[in-house]
Amino acid sequence: MVTTCVPKSATYCKSVENSRYSPYNGVKEEVVLLQVEVKIDDSYKEPKVIILTASMSDEVNRIVSKLSENHSQIISGSSEEKIKVLEQSELIRIYAGNSKVFAVTKDGEYTLRLRLYEVEERLSPNQFIRISNSEIINLKKVVHFDLSFAGTICVKLSNGTTTYVSRRYVPKIKKILGI
Numbered sequence: 001m002v003t004t005c006v007p008k009s010a011t012y013c014k015s016v017e018n019s020r021y022s023p024y025n026g027v028k029e030e031v032v033l034l035q036v037e038v039k040i041d042d043s044y045k046e047p048k049v050i051i052l053t054a055s056m057s058d059e060v061n062r063i064v065s066k067l068s069e070n071h072s073q074i075i076s077g078s079s080e081e082k083i084k085v086l087e088q089s090e091l092i093r094i095y096a097g098n099s100k101v102f103a104v105t106k107d108g109e110y111t112l113r114l115r116l117y118e119v120e121e122r123l124s125p126n127q128f129i130r131i132s133n134s135e136i137i138n139l140k141k142v143v144h145f146d147l148s149f150a151g152t153i154c155v156k157l158s159n160g161t162t163t164y165v166s167r168r169y170v171p172k173i174k175k176i177l178g179i
Contacts, residue, residue: 073122077103077110084111094119094160095135106159129176131155132166145177
């Protein structure tokens with residue numbers, strides 16, 4: 001559930017239902033309702049985050065930890081013994097196979113030195129979605145979803161690749177698609 005309000009003042013507030021999915025099995029772990037409020041004030045030169053809570057909890061600790069992290073959003077891949085920095089907008093799909101992780105762009109396929117869950121942490125959650133335990137796709141590179149298959153969804157990507165959403169991830173995809 002997401003509700004958004006933008007009043008006439010310079011305040012933006014949002015309530016977010018935060019569901020965490022385990023990177024290993026795709027199972028929803030917990031649901032927490034968060035209220036996010038952003039105030040625009042010219043007197044502040046740097047962003048400031050204040051967390052108001054009744055008590056410290058695991059969720060509050062996770063939020064503080066996430067805000068404190070300085071993860072690199074850079075994804076680099078190797079091809080023909082050359083390393084290339086891969087732009088997220090160019091990625092079509094990322095998948096695991098033969099004990100390696102590969103990233104596919106329109107220019108070719110690259111081998112990554114990260115595990116799939118590590119790549120997922122670096123990707124924009126608004127643009128990329130996991131469709132199986134071994135594959136993540138760029139939603140902006142999807143040509144169409146074919147729901148005519150019983151129990152699964154066929155995905156046609158911009159590079160001509162056809163892939164399938166595993167049964168475990170079908171409800172998640174349907175929710176994103178508003179089905």
